[in-house]
Amino acid sequence: MKIREQEFWGVKLRENKRFPLLIFMLILLASCAKPQYVNADKLESSIANISGECGILFSTEDICLRTEWVQKPSESTFGEMNLIFIDPIDQTRFLDPTNEPFIVLWMPSMAHGSSPVKVERIDVGRYRVSEIFFTMPGPWDIRYQLKDGSNVVEEKIQKITI
Amino acid sequence: MLSKKKFKKLLFSLTLFIVTEKNFAAPCCGSGFTIPSIITSDDKAQVALSYSYSQIYADVFANGDWRRREEKDVTETYKIEGAHIFKDRYQFGISAPYQKRTREGAQEDRSSGLGDVSLQLGYEYLPDWDYNPYRPKGITYLSLILPTGKSIYESDDGSGIDARGRGFWGIGGGTVLTKSWGNWDANFNFEAHYSFPKKVSTDTTQGTVNPSYGGSTAIGSGYNWESIRLGALINWFYEAPTDVTGTTPSEGTLKRYATGTLLASYLLKSNESIVLSYSDQTLFGSPLNTSLSKSITLFIQKRWQR
Numbered sequence: 001m002k003i004r005e006q007e008f009w010g011v012k013l014r015e016n017k018r019f020p021l022l023i024f025m026l027i028l029l030a031s032c033a034k035p036q037y038v039n040a041d042k043l044e045s046s047i048a049n050i051s052g053e054c055g056i057l058f059s060t061e062d063i064c065l066r067t068e069w070v071q072k073p074s075e076s077t078f079g080e081m082n083l084i085f086i087d088p089i090d091q092t093r094f095l096d097p098t099n100e101p102f103i104v105l106w107m108p109s110m111a112h113g114s115s116p117v118k119v120e121r122i123d124v125g126r127y128r129v130s131e132i133f134f135t136m137p138g139p140w141d142i143r144y145q146l147k148d149g150s151n152v153v154e155e156k157i158q159k160i161t162i
Numbered sequence: 163m164l165s166k167k168k169f170k171k172l173l174f175s176l177t178l179f180i181v182t183e184k185n186f187a188a189p190c191c192g193s194g195f196t197i198p199s200i201i202t203s204d205d206k207a208q209v210a211l212s213y214s215y216s217q218i219y220a221d222v223f224a225n226g227d228w229r230r231r232e233e234k235d236v237t238e239t240y241k242i243e244g245a246h247i248f249k250d251r252y253q254f255g256i257s258a259p260y261q262k263r264t265r266e267g268a269q270e271d272r273s274s275g276l277g278d279v280s281l282q283l284g285y286e287y288l289p290d291w292d293y294n295p296y297r298p299k300g301i302t303y304l305s306l307i308l309p310t311g312k313s314i315y316e317s318d319d320g321s322g323i324d325a326r327g328r329g330f331w332g333i334g335g336g337t338v339l340t341k342s343w344g345n346w347d348a349n350f351n352f353e354a355h356y357s358f359p360k361k362v363s364t365d366t367t368q369g370t371v372n373p374s375y376g377g378s379t380a381i382g383s384g385y386n387w388e389s390i391r392l393g394a395l396i397n398w399f400y401e402a403p404t405d406v407t408g409t410t411p412s413e414g415t416l417k418r419y420a421t422g423t424l425l426a427s428y429l430l431k432s433n434e435s436i437v438l439s440y441s442d443q444t445l446f447g448s449p450l451n452t453s454l455s456k457s458i459t460l461f462i463q464k465r466w467q468r
Contacts, residue, residue, distance in 0.1 A: 023348075023381075027381060027396060028394075031396065031420065032446060033420070033444060033446055033447055033448065033449065034448070035220070035444065036227055036228055037229065037230060038223075043229075075231075075232050075233060076232055076268050077268055078268055104367065105366075106410050106412060108412035108414065108415075109223070109224040109415035109451045110404070110417075110451065111403075111412060112314045112315060112322065113364070113366045113367055113410065114320055114321070115269070115319050115320035116365045116366055133268060133321075135269070135321050135322045136221060137221045137223075137229045137231065138223050138224075138229075138451075139223055139224060139225075143410065150368060150409070161223070
């Protein structure tokens with residue numbers, strides 16, 4: 001089979017047997033990945049307590065929430081935290097919310113959640129959240145919800161990166 | 163007229179290139195859209211069995227940051243694929259994967275079951291009856307993806323270890339172009355697809371997951387010596403953001419990655435071939451919002467002549 005001479009971006013190819021390889025090599029060289037690995041310390045610092053005088057305010061019940069990490073989660077370990085509900089005016093006064101506190105771990109970029117956490121009331125206004133585990137590394141939402149049955153009455157979101 | 167030796171090489175390159183077109187999708191959320199099993203040779207039917215071992219190596223966040231995966235997360239896939247010609251230039255095909263997933267670490271677990279089954283209908287719109295030196299052979303196809311694999315939205319415990327499919331009904335279409343010049347061959351594939359919304363109800367979320375469009379483009383080349391072919395391929399994938407409405411409303415982020423594959427093929431008989439391939443998703447492209455894996459695949463194919 002005779003193959004005619006042809007030109008490719010100014011390069012004359014007497015035989016085009018190497019033509020597919022040439023194109024493939026050009027694409028290969030032009031598309032190499034450039035990984036930028038993130039520092040693990042930077043990721044851990046994103047997992048912070050919610051503090052301040054009121055923490056975050058649930059306006060539907062006029063109640064404040066603070067959080068304290070007992071054990072910060074990582075890619076390979078479970079986390080545990082305390083939820084503390086307080087009066088927005090007298091912050092030394094602990095209150096139970098009228099609706100049920102609930103937490104959803106959600107990965108918005110991928111549109112899926114993680115395994116359910118366990119929420120236990122340990123005292124007035126104090127709850128222990130355990131079995132916090134993120135199924136894959138990446139940016140996650142911790143969604144603090146107040147629920148009436150299956151209805152989410154109010155939700156506040158904390159963004160972290162695992 | 164082509165000599166018998168040249169014809170054998172041509173047949174070999176055409177029948178083996180399609181092995182390179184497999185989708186080594188990011189395994190976080192089940193397999194991605196599958197490139198169909200298409201007959202690109204002059205055969206009337208083909209059946210293929212494959213085994214793939216894939217391990218997640220890194221995760222890439224939506225902002226482009228990479229993180230090396232610390233815990234071992236392995237997916238083994240056994241797949242059977244078949245295609246058959248009808249009415250001379252039409253063909254239909256089916257692909258059915260069975261997956262075993264193993265994860266180590268704090269949530270150590272394993273799971274296995276059927277993945278997403280896909281059906282294809284193809285039409286050879288550019289035949290290569292005269293072995294034209296320039297014009298490629300072209301086949302267009304339509305695909306239907308059945309959500310037979312459990313998705314991460316239906317995961318029993320929310321951990322996603324049992325997610326073996328995308329979880330959506332999907333339709334797609336694309337084209338495959340192939341060409342051989344002497345010992346060299348080249349191939350190109352483009353496909354686009356649409357996945358339909360799905361209602362979900364789990365312990366943590368009730369609502370509707372809205373995926374959207376996606377697509378992939380692949381370009382590859384190979385060199386043939388008698389019964390051996392060495393080939394390489396790059397396949398770029400794109401998925402539009404997936405949004406969720408309901409109790410956990412959220413806007414997703416686009417997903418993209420590229421898979422580089424090296425292949426070594428051997429023609430056992432004129433109608434049987436075996437292929438060993440290595441695929442790496444960490445080498446090419448500008449990945450976003452995905453898990454990147456490295457895979458080894460063993461593929462055996464048998465064909466029946468017209």
